Every structure is written in C-alpha cells, then in structure tokens.
Amino acid sequence: MEDAPELLPTIKRYRVLVENIIAEGNERGFFHVSDPKMAALAILGALNMTGRWYEPGGPLTAQQIGEHYAQILVGGLIHPFEMQAAHRAEMDSN
Numbered sequence: 001m002e003d004a005p006e007l008l009p010t011i012k013r014y015r016v017l018v019e020n021i022i023a024e025g026n027e028r029g030f031f032h033v034s035d036p037k038m039a040a041l042a043i044l045g046a047l048n049m050t051g052r053w054y055e056p057g058g059p060l061t062a063q064q065i066g067e068h069y070a071q072i073l074v075g076g077l078i079h080p081f082e083m084q085a086a087h088r089a090e091m092d093s094n
Contacts, residue, residue: 015040022077031077043073 019040025031033039046069054065 015044018044025077032079033077039077046073 015037019036022031022033022036022039026033026036031039050065050069054062056062060068
C-alpha cells in the first residue's frame with residue numbers, strides 16, 4: 001500500500017477484526033484452522049482481488065461468484081481437511 005500509507009492503520013484494524021472473528025470461531029468449534037491470521041490474510045486477499053478481474057455481464061453473476069467464494073473460503077474454515085482431500089481427489093482425476 002505504498003500509494004496510500006495513511007490507510008495502513010485502517011487496513012490492519014480490518015485484518016485483525018477478521019482474524020479475531022476466525023479465532024473466536026475456532027474457540028467456539030465453528031472453524032478449524034491452525035493459523036487465524038493466515039486464514040484472514042487469504043480471505044481478504046481473495047476478496048480484495050475480485051475487483052481486478054470481475055466483469056459485469058461476464059459468465060458468472062456477482063451472486064454466483066459470491067456463492068463460489070462462500071463455498072471455498074468459508075468451507076475451508078469449517079472443514080479445511082475435507083476441502084484439501086476433495087481438492088487432491090479432483091487434481092488426481094485430471
């Protein structure tokens with residue numbers, strides 16, 4: 001964020017907020033991730049990049065993209081090992 005250093009404190013607070021939500025989800029048994037900070041960075045990175053590639057009128061609607069993201073990103077928090085096994089099985093079949 002060298003273009004807008006004044007945003008760095010806000011960006012960090014936002015990341016920490018997401019990280020804390022994930023950590024609390026871990027504590028309550030909703031999520032199962034070993035590193036809430038890394039999970040937060042992965043989720044925020046994926047979401048932040050959407051604006052770079054999304055094309056209105058493209059093959060997927062915003063709703064469909066949101067559903068895919070929810071399945072992949074939230075699903076990875078809830079069942080990370082099942083997601084990894086499913087991904088490996090998919091890669092092996094290709």
